[in-house]
Amino acid sequence: MELGLVGLGKMGGNMRERIRRAGHTVIGYDRNPDLGDVHSLKELVDSLTGPRVVWVMVPAGAATQSTIDELAELLSPGDIVVDGGNSRWTDDQKHAEELAAKGIGFVDCGVSGGVWGLENGYALMYGGDAANVARVQPIFDALKPEGDFGAVHAGKVGAGHFAKMVHNGIEYAMMQAYAEGWELLEKADAVTDVREVFRSWQEGTVIRSWLLDLAVNALDEDEHLDKLRGYAADSGEGRWTVEAAIDHAVPLPAITASLFARFASRQDDSPQMKMIAALRNQFGGHAVESK
Amino acid sequence: MELGLVGLGKMGGNMRERIRRAGHTVIGYDRNPDLGDVHSLKELVDSLTGPRVVWVMVPAGAATQSTIDELAELLSPGDIVVDGGNSRWTDDQKHAEELAAKGIGFVDCGVSGGVWGLENGYALMYGGDAANVARVQPIFDALKPEGDFGAVHAGKVGAGHFAKMVHNGIEYAMMQAYAEGWELLEKADAVTDVREVFRSWQEGTVIRSWLLDLAVNALDEDEHLDKLRGYAADSGEGRWTVEAAIDHAVPLPAITASLFARFASRQDDSPQMKMIAALRNQFGGHAVESK
């Protein structure tokens, strides 16, 4: 089938390639004219034979909003917009309604796979009406990994991004689990080769996983991670996961601890620990470290 | 080679079978006379041609201690004892010294694999002198999974149980990660089929793992886990992991949160939350729920 693809960055560019390998026609547009097949959203829309499917793969927030606003003007009733970016699930219903007012369908799709997706396939979680999802299905089939798994119609509009957000929340806590264990092993006198312990865990253990394989790769490149700073960004989904948990009164201690560890990793000095130091000094005369 | 194996329960019984399949001779002893090949530790020791290797696979603590005490009397200089149980790593040095006083070697070995080990192999983490480890190596090779991984000489005496303990600590937090994510998905209105979301994650995602596969198995047996109580035991390694972290001043927020969630799951009512309710009532006149 024919697909319009907006956003040809690290993710979108590889996705275009994977969809084309499956035999579909992809017309891509990017703000960067070096990357696109066409030079404007209007040209993209005009190039597609209706009823059209346009997949938006741009940064969440303002960029996605303005792209959808513009597509709402350009597309025709019966067309479909897929938001494959990392949008907050709470934006999906709003986007669906905005497009529905013009007779345009909407599907939200969370995409996992990173730099490995081109070769291994992308895991996809999508939400929307069954009829709209069915229209996009050939593209989902092209993107997903081979095998029985890797793609799911998770529910109504918003369900795709919600499921992807929870995926990322789980990812935070799994990474934190390995990271905590690694630091503790590195501290233990008896354990003389932590990297080999991690390597051995790749088979037969309860904790074997793809993330564990990646940890071994990382340790093979830099055995004690000496070249790195202990600094971790967060891209939003972890925060939204905790916010969703608060909305639903679900306790999320491990995922939240993982998010907070990232926040703390980005502080040069911890204001709250200054207060702890100040209080210890006040009541106990405990020495403080001055700057 | 020839191995004496003490303890033929759920784990030990299957391990005997797997070692025999690899062509070794195993003489097993268990307190339960229906399970053993011999009827006493003395008979076990007498049946083995020296220098002997005796693998102890009994519950950690008193049972392991008394078995090692008895073997210290029965074995001869040059023999080796392997503790394959879930012993606390702090016991290993003590056992090694007790046996070394009689000229007997000691190797500690953490074993992972559960009910799947007989067919898939057991992941092994062992600690001790290279010479002692080399003597046991054919048994390690028989027990471990096929493939390049699944067994590691982690370091000195104690390193095997330490590494296994950390493995279990990581396991706690990974399980907690999936569990938190599952509960949140079950609460989301938009997501209509949580089980299919979990199933889809088995390929192409960052969080694919063996534990995820098991979660899907569990959901296939009971889609919303309605038949279960939210009650989780803990077998000691999680507690020891946190204690080791405290000894080394390593923050372990996700693993500790997972341990505490299990503690809380076993309380019919939470004493600390009674105090919260009492305080809210005191300062705000907030209603309390009485029994």
Add this chain to the structure above:
Amino acid sequence: MELGLVGLGKMGGNMRERIRRAGHTVIGYDRNPDLGDVHSLKELVDSLTGPRVVWVMVPAGAATQSTIDELAELLSPGDIVVDGGNSRWTDDQKHAEELAAKGIGFVDCGVSGGVWGLENGYALMYGGDAANVARVQPIFDALKPEGDFGAVHAGKVGAGHFAKMVHNGIEYAMMQAYAEGWELLEKADAVTDVREVFRSWQEGTVIRSWLLDLAVNALDEDEHLDKLRGYAADSGEGRWTVEAAIDHAVPLPAITASLFARFASRQDDSPQMKMIAALRNQFGGHAVESK
């Protein structure tokens, strides 16, 4: 001075009394005609000599919004509205702008004091322009405790509710601190009289506080809190505190742990712990507890 007071419930009713004791004139309105001095917001506004100050003390959210909407229609330029309810700080700017469009001033005020406020005074944290705050100052002076402390102009519009929200977040973690300590003491064999330990802490210790005094009161009424269920509601400020922390990338582990403990206290059975039980059963054949 003259004050209009909307909302005469547990908080508002006592506040009217305390302000009157200070010699001011309060005209109160409540939806419940048995409580009010007048029978409609219009009558309230008409009864006040301009420029008017109207204090809104109704539940946060819809009730506060509709009251402010109605006052925006009834009041005159130069009048001032004070929102003394538990509004989310993010609503304050919106309310200020809505009222400013009619020339009406706005002050937000967080109020602490509960059932003790009538006699001891109410702690007040308010936000807004200095000129507007100055107009309300006689009322703040009447409500606040005697002594040098208990009232603060915290900053711009929103600062009052933000400060009150953080106050409540701190309160959550302090209560959790005492509650955790109490449960642990109750479990210790050596400690034979936990209540007397708590009582003794009221002088000379680092942890003496008003909340500790209340804990002793509660234990005097019910030594082991046997009559209570370990069930704690939350009124919103704890959730907002965590959300604000996420917005600002501030790690808040103790306050968040306290919020999650409340969430968990309200679950009859824990879905996430069902998943933990299911996974343990899958990999280890561990027994599960069925319903």
Add this chain to the structure above:
Amino acid sequence: MELGLVGLGKMGGNMRERIRRAGHTVIGYDRNPDLGDVHSLKELVDSLTGPRVVWVMVPAGAATQSTIDELAELLSPGDIVVDGGNSRWTDDQKHAEELAAKGIGFVDCGVSGGVWGLENGYALMYGGDAANVARVQPIFDALKPEGDFGAVHAGKVGAGHFAKMVHNGIEYAMMQAYAEGWELLEKADAVTDVREVFRSWQEGTVIRSWLLDLAVNALDEDEHLDKLRGYAADSGEGRWTVEAAIDHAVPLPAITASLFARFASRQDDSPQMKMIAALRNQFGGHAVESK
């Protein structure tokens, strides 16, 4: 009465002064000859009229152990040793038995008060047999604050140090509560004077406490704590509190979070966050910060 006091450091020296002010005779010994009234433990013992009471106020662990060992040789049946140091409660039973073998009584006593104790009195929590406690009571009465509270016979041997340990655990979480709240307020745009907010909280609020008063003192000395590093030591009781909780399967999320925050504050760079950074780089090509 007459008291032998071993250890005349920051705590012991002030305690000698306060006991003397109450009219008792104190003979003090310290390793530092400039501080003591006598020059050896033997001289101390010989100077006291039997039956003697000797209060040990030296660092927990080796110093306390060797002092008690020596006193066991020097004292006579019917004498009493009080351990007023920060000993782990698990040492108390051992010390009591060692001394009981010589007919010497033992009382353990947790002491709170820091640099404020000389003037305000020391909060005391003691454990032991009623008869032994009664013998020491005049000294407890001299040390404790005026008023009805501040001293408690908490239970059997060990109960005093256990209660003091839990006191310190609660202290950790209360300090963390204020510290988290302070950091969040400092980040909020609307709040223009965080110090004044803290100051105002000293009356009428739910969170007023002595620690809050100290926080205000600290902010008066250094409004934004700019002169301090966010670095906090821990003196052992917090760790022991978490270990005791693990022994009793009591969830302690807020106190443990506070302990871990201190651990993290002492790391120049976080090993576990290096692993998080490494994993993000592996799966997503996310940029890492190199040293």
